[in-house]
Amino acid sequence: INVPFRAPLNPPICSFDRFWMPQGTPIVINLIPLTILLGIILSKYYSINQILLFGYMLIGFSTTIMFDRLHKSIYHKIDLLLIGMIWILAVVVCFNIFNIEKVSIPAINIILPMSGGIVGTSFGICLSVFLLKFISVADHCQRGTANNTFKVCCELGISIGFGLCYFLIFLDGENNLGTIEIGLASFAILFYILYTKKWIQKASH
Numbered sequence: 001i002n003v004p005f006r007a008p009l010n011p012p013i014c015s016f017d018r019f020w021m022p023q024g025t026p027i028v029i030n031l032i033p034l035t036i037l038l039g040i041i042l043s044k045y046y047s048i049n050q051i052l053l054f055g056y057m058l059i060g061f062s063t064t065i066m067f068d069r070l071h072k073s074i075y076h077k078i079d080l081l082l083i084g085m086i087w088i089l090a091v092v093v094c095f096n097i098f099n100i101e102k103v104s105i106p107a108i109n110i111i112l113p114m115s116g117g118i119v120g121t122s123f124g125i126c127l128s129v130f131l132l133k134f135i136s137v138a139d140h141c142q143r144g145t146a147n148n149t150f151k152v153c154c155e156l157g158i159s160i161g162f163g164l165c166y167f168l169i170f171l172d173g174e175n176n177l178g179t180i181e182i183g184l185a186s187f188a189i190l191f192y193i194l195y196t197k198k199w200i201q202k203a204s205h
Helices: 022-044 048-073 080-097 105-136 143-172 177-203
Strands: none
Touching: 022 080, 022 105, 022 143, 022 177, 048 105, 080 105, 080 177, 105 143, 105 177, 143 177
16 A cells, blocks of 8 residues: 655744653653752762772663563552662662762672662663653654653753752752752652652553
């Protein structure tokens, strides 16, 4: 069957149709704080411990593949997105209780692998599930737009996190970063529980 391609009639001069999905705004509001937090974590630590932390985060990201397969099989039984955000909050609190730049060597050998692995796994879970949520609320022929919206949110949030971290360190050291980290993680969890989760269930196709 030959189906002729028909270009849109009277297209606008400038359009964000393939880069931004307006109906995904609640997910955007939920995702941006987490990616800002990720940007802060990636830029906050600047010693040899940072290299180790990144290594353990990479291991955590790798384990996300297993959770993705698990998520498909028990999607309706547990909320991996909520679990991932709670893990992120727990690790952020741990980071601020145990300063990994000053903690003793024996303790760092325990804290770094656990916290780095959990952070990597948690962000891997949350980001992959958020991408699925974007796709689930996309209209016909908008899966590409959903993917691009997800990427824009991640890049924007991480960039803001880097800039915010270095600005606050320059302005006032790291005194306020801990409060901001805990606040971002807490906001993401509360907004998801109170609004986004129910909205996604109604808006999903």
